[in-house]
Structures are given as C-alpha cells and as structure tokens.
Amino acid sequence: MPNLVKIRVPGNHLMTPLLGQHDELLQLVRDAHPAASIHVRGNEISIEGDESQPASSVFEELVLLLEQGNRVDDEIVRRTIDMVRADERPSQVFGATILKAPSGRTIRPKSAGQKSYAEAIRTNIITFGIGPAGTGKTWLAVALAVEALLSKQVKRIVLTRPAVEAGERLGFLPGDLMAKVDPYLRPLYDALHDMFDAETAEKLFDRTTVEVAPLAFMRGRTLNDSFIILDEAQNTTPEQMKMFLTRVGFGSKAVVTGDVTQTDVPGGRSGLRDIEAILGKIDGIGFCRLSRRDIVRHRIVQDIVDAYERDSEKSGRNV
Numbered sequence: 093m094p095n096l097v098k099i100r101v102p103g104n105h106l107m108t109p110l111l112g113q114h115d116e117l118l119q120l121v122r123d124a125h126p127a128a129s130i131h132v133r134g135n136e137i138s139i140e141g142d143e144s145q146p147a148s149s150v151f152e153e154l155v156l157l158l159e160q161g162n163r164v165d166d167e168i169v170r171r172t173i174d175m176v177r178a179d180e181r182p183s184q185v186f187g188a189t190i191l192k193a194p195s196g197r198t199i200r201p202k203s204a205g206q207k208s209y210a211e212a213i214r215t216n217i218i219t220f221g222i223g224p225a226g227t228g229k230t231w232l233a234v235a236l237a238v239e240a241l242l243s244k245q246v247k248r249i250v251l252t253r254p255a256v257e258a259g260e261r262l263g264f265l266p267g268d269l270m271a272k273v274d275p276y277l278r279p280l281y282d283a284l285h286d287m288f289d290a291e292t293a294e295k296l297f298d299r300t301t302v303e304v305a306p307l308a309f310m311r312g313r314t315l316n317d318s319f320i321i322l323d324e325a326q327n328t329t330p331e332q333m334k335m336f337l338t339r340v341g342f343g344s345k346a347v348v349t350g351d352v353t354q355t356d357v358p359g360g361r362s363g364l365r366d367i368e369a370i371l372g373k374i375d376g377i378g379f380c381r382l383s384r385r386d387i388v389r390h391r392i393v394q395d396i397v398d399a400y401e402r403d404s405e406k407s408g409r410n411v
Contacts, residue, residue, distance in 0.1 A: 095140060095141055095142060095144040096138065096139070096140045096144065097139045097140075097145065098136060098138050099137040099139070099148055099151050100135060100136050101137065102135075103135065104134070104135050106135075106155065107135055109158055109163075109164055110151070110154055110158060111132065116166070117154075117164065117169050120166060120169045120170065121151065124173045125141075125143040125146060125150075126143070127141050127143040128142070128143035128144050128146075128147040130147060150172055150173055150176050153175075153176060153181065153183050154168075154169065154172055156183035156187075157182065157187065160187045162186055162187065168186065171186075175203075178385070180204045185202075185203065185204050185207045186201070188200060188207055188210075190210050190239070191235045191236070193286070193287040193288070194238075194288050194289070194292060195288055195289055197286065197287070199232075199235045201232075202388045203227075203386040204386075205381075205383060205385065206227070206228055206232060209221050209228075209380040209382060210232055212380045213233065213236045213347055213378075214236065216345075216376055217344075217346070217376040218337065218347075218348070218376065218377045218378070219346070219348070219377075219378045220347075220349075220377075220378070220379045220380065221233065221347060221348070221350075221382065222350060222351070222352060222364070222380070222382065223351060223381060223382025223386060224353065224382070224383070224384060224387065225351060225354070225387075225393065226388060226393045226397070227383075227386040227387055228382075228386070228388050229349035229350075229382060230280070230321070230349050233321045233323075233347040233349060234249075234251070234280070234284055234286075234287065234321065235287060237249045237251075237319040237347075238287045238288075240319045241301070241319065245319075245345075246317050246319045246344065246345065247317040248300065248319075249284075249301070249321075250302075250303045250315055250318050250320045250321070251284070251305075251323070252304070252305055252306065252309070252320070252321070252322055252336075253279075253306065253307060253322070253324050254306070254324060254327045254357075255306045255307070255308070280304050280323060281304060284296075284304075307322065307328065307332060307336060310335065310336055310339050311335055313339055315340065315341050315344055316342045316344060317342070317343040317344060318341070318344045318345075319344070319345050319346075320339070320345070320347070321347045321348075322336050322346070322347070322349070323350075324350055325349060325350035325363065326350035326355045326362045326365070327356050327357045327362070328357065328362065328364065329357060329361050330361060330362075331363070333367065334363070348367075350364045352364055353400075384401070
C-alpha cells in the first residue's frame, strides 16, 4: 500500500475537537489534499496517497495544539494547512502567548509572521512593522505595550497617529482639536479596550498612564520610560518620521506600523517608504515585514489584498 501513514490520536476525547462535531474539520483537510485518501477508525487516522505526508503533518500539528489546550476551529485548520505547506510549525506559533490581558483574553500569534513580529518588538528598542491591512500590526503592538506596562518595564503607553486631513476637511468637524482628530485615533482606543475592561481603561486615560494623541503633539517632547506606538506611519512625511524617532528617550521602546501601499500623505513623500535603507544598519532597530499570509481578518480580506497586488503588478501602479 503506497505512501500509507497511520496516526494514532492519544485519546478518544480528542477525536471530536480534532475532526469537528460533524466531521467538518476533517472535510477541510480532505478538500485541501485531494491526492490523499483519509479514513478514520476509532482514534486511528489512516492516510494514503501522494499527499499523505502533508496531510498527516496537518493532523499531527492539530493534535499537538489540542494537547496544549488550544481550541481548534475552521480558521485554525485552514491556517495549519497553509503553514504546513510553508514548512512552518503551527504548534510552535499558536501555542505561544503574547499577553494574558486583564480583560481575560489570552492573546496569541496567529501566524509565523506575527510571532516573528512580537519577538522583534521584545528584542529591539525601535521596531518597524510593515505590511497590509489585517495583519495585526497595531493590535499586537498594543498587546506588547500592555505587557510592558503590567510588568513595569515602562511607566506609560503613548499611542499616536498622523492626522493626514488636519487641514480643510477636518476643520468642518465640530469641537476642539482633540474632537476633530478623534476619528483618526479611534482604532488605537479600540485596540486598548480589547486588552482592558472599560473601567480600567478609563482610569488609565485619566491618570495619563495611557496617552492617545495626534503625531503633531509629539513635537518638542522627550519620552522616557514609555512604550510608544506610531500607527499609520506611511502617512508621515520624512521630517515627521525623524521628529517622532528622536522623541524616544531612556528606558523607552517604540513600534512604528504602516502599509507603504496605502500612502495618503500629500505628494506621496512617505517617511516610511525608504526608512530601512536609512536606518537598517543601526543596532537596536528591527524591521519586520508582514505579508498577505499574516492577514487574520475574514478570509475575504486576504483575497482582496491578493487581487489588488495582482492589479498593481499588471498596471505598474500602487493602489
């Protein structure tokens, strides 16, 4: 019997979480490996055919995840299939813990790129996270900022974004400057509220332990003992980027996130575009490039990014 692989699952109690209540997870593995014939009997899985090895690796990784206490659902199965094809170990990625948040959530990486990104942030003084929408750049940076605050590595968190429309259109909005820029800062508030309950989050804001402000407010400051996140950095000018990076003081850590394909800065002079060529050889500065494979939103987001990338390659222009 050619290419036959048998997997004995350690315990019948793991079979339903592994295969799905109605074998829907098993069917995902079958659909992804049409050249493999997969049969289940008791707690033994037999796999035969040209794709028996990758299919068996998927089941082995899923069993390890279940033994680690992770929940396996259709998203995890799809990601496991993709990662095994890329010669990655999902059990080492999904099993890692980034933060046990005060809100009760356990935050884990959902791709090998996210795990590398978290490791880069922990290792470097300044980390650039560059990649498309939906890759968790901002959310993971906020999670690691919260970790640093809770472990007393820093005394405060500073979250900032450029308000690229801080001219005419913003002027029509009611309220003072903070009210006008609040829509630009809302994603940072949302990420933070994922980590803390509403009452704790408000206390942190009231004590200025957490500060959320537009990038223009950073000028002239030196931020010591702080975890600073610059979000949507593709919308900074080179001068604004230099201004921000020179705010980093003693005992501080900074994360800069952005997507160079989504630049809205007037004239297209993005401070993020050529930053690696300028700063890439400086010790303590790390660059992590996330890709479509790291997108953790609805699967359709990955398909949309792929479609735009194909169009950009065909037309020779960035969208």
